[in-house]
Amino acid sequence: MRGREEDNMTDRDGSSDTTPLIEFRGVGKRFMVKGEPLQAVQDIDLKVREGEILTLVGPSGCGKSTLLNMAAGLFEATAGEVIYRGAPVQPYNHAVGYMTQSDHLLPWRDVAGNIAIPLEIKGLPKGEIDARVETLMETVGLSGFGRSYPNQLSGGMRKRCALARLLAYDPETLLMDEPFAALDAMLRMRMQIEIRTLCRQLGKTVMFVTHDLDEAVAIGDRCVVFTGRPGTIDRVVDVPLPPDRDILQLRKDRAYQEITATLWDVLAPAVAMEE
Numbered sequence: 207m208r209g210r211e212e213d214n215m216t217d218r219d220g221s222s223d224t225t226p227l228i229e230f231r232g233v234g235k236r237f238m239v240k241g242e243p244l245q246a247v248q249d250i251d252l253k254v255r256e257g258e259i260l261t262l263v264g265p266s267g268c269g270k271s272t273l274l275n276m277a278a279g280l281f282e283a284t285a286g287e288v289i290y291r292g293a294p295v296q297p298y299n300h301a302v303g304y305m306t307q308s309d310h311l312l313p314w315r316d317v318a319g320n321i322a323i324p325l326e327i328k329g330l331p332k333g334e335i336d337a338r339v340e341t342l343m344e345t346v347g348l349s350g351f352g353r354s355y356p357n358q359l360s361g362g363m364r365k366r367c368a369l370a371r372l373l374a375y376d377p378e379t380l381l382m383d384e385p386f387a388a389l390d391a392m393l394r395m396r397m398q399i400e401i402r403t404l405c406r407q408l409g410k411t412v413m414f415v416t417h418d419l420d421e422a423v424a425i426g427d428r429c430v431v432f433t434g435r436p437g438t439i440d441r442v443v444d445v446p447l448p449p450d451r452d453i454l455q456l457r458k459d460r461a462y463q464e465i466t467a468t469l470w471d472v473l474a475p476a477v478a479m480e481e
């Protein structure tokens with residue numbers, strides 16, 4: 207199945223076909239670097255289902271971020287096509303929101319001021335902005351911190367603030383590129399729990415890139431494993447854990463242990479080849 211996702215898009219219960227929200231059809235991306243071609247990804251066939259959390263894991267440089275950038279319409283595919291809700295992705299895809307490792311909070315604005323930015327850009331009236339900011343702070347567990355400045359926040363609180371700002375744009379799809387990589391293990395787990403809970407509550411579709419296989423399994427409904435350079439899809443697996451899984455207890459879960467061990471066998475050779 208190398209380079210190919212299973213053709214059928216049956217639901218978890220196997221009952222029905224679903225139209226993908228995002229589809230990569232035979233996608234390749236080649237960059238020119240100092241006059242030389244560099245094939246970042248090739249032969250990518252991938253369907254992202256509406257409302258799912260799809261995690262992408264693979265060795266460094268296999269093109270995970272490149273795929274997110276193509277879904278966002280920031281990079282154009284050099285082969286194949288990227289489809290969003292039935293139409294080719296245009297520069298830029300306004301239905302997606304991006305979150306990266308660095309939170310890009312404005313240091314001179316407090317928490318409420320940072321979260322308000324997209325609402326101010328939209329030109330909403332002040333009363334509505336205040337009410338929406340309050341709700342968003344509550345959603346991400348930052349109630350009472352509206353007047354705090356980014357340098358007064360812990361790493362996890364900064365992430366929550368960045369997440370609330372992202373949600374203020376109300377994107378249909380969240381593209382998350384190693385958003386929790388800089389957090390310590392405990393905070394990271396708390397954010398994983400929050401992202402799963404929030405995205406299920408709000409019905410968001412998520413493409414989530416991570417280097418961390420445990421994280422990919424813990425938060426994903428499905429997990430895409432990449433290999434090589436150029437990046438190709440080795441396999442797409444259903445994560446055999448319930449949607450309302452208890453992330454804190456996963457280490458003791460037999461299904462979790464088995465799936466991470468299986469995926470590690472796929473990834474390990476590629477990781478061993480990383481310089």
Ligand SMILES: Nc1ncnc2c1ncn2[C@@H]1O[C@H](COP(=O)(O)OP(=O)(O)OP(=O)(O)O)[C@@H](O)[C@H]1O
Pocket residue numbers: 237238239244246264265266267268269270271272273417
């Ligand atoms: N704008 C660009 N111009 C030239 N080369 C690029 C550009 N963006 C990415 N690349 C190259 O494409 C390849 C894939 O990069 P990409 O960042 O997508 O991989 P990745 O899997 O996300 O890596 P990592 O896990 O290290 O973040 C790399 O060799 C990278 O150097």
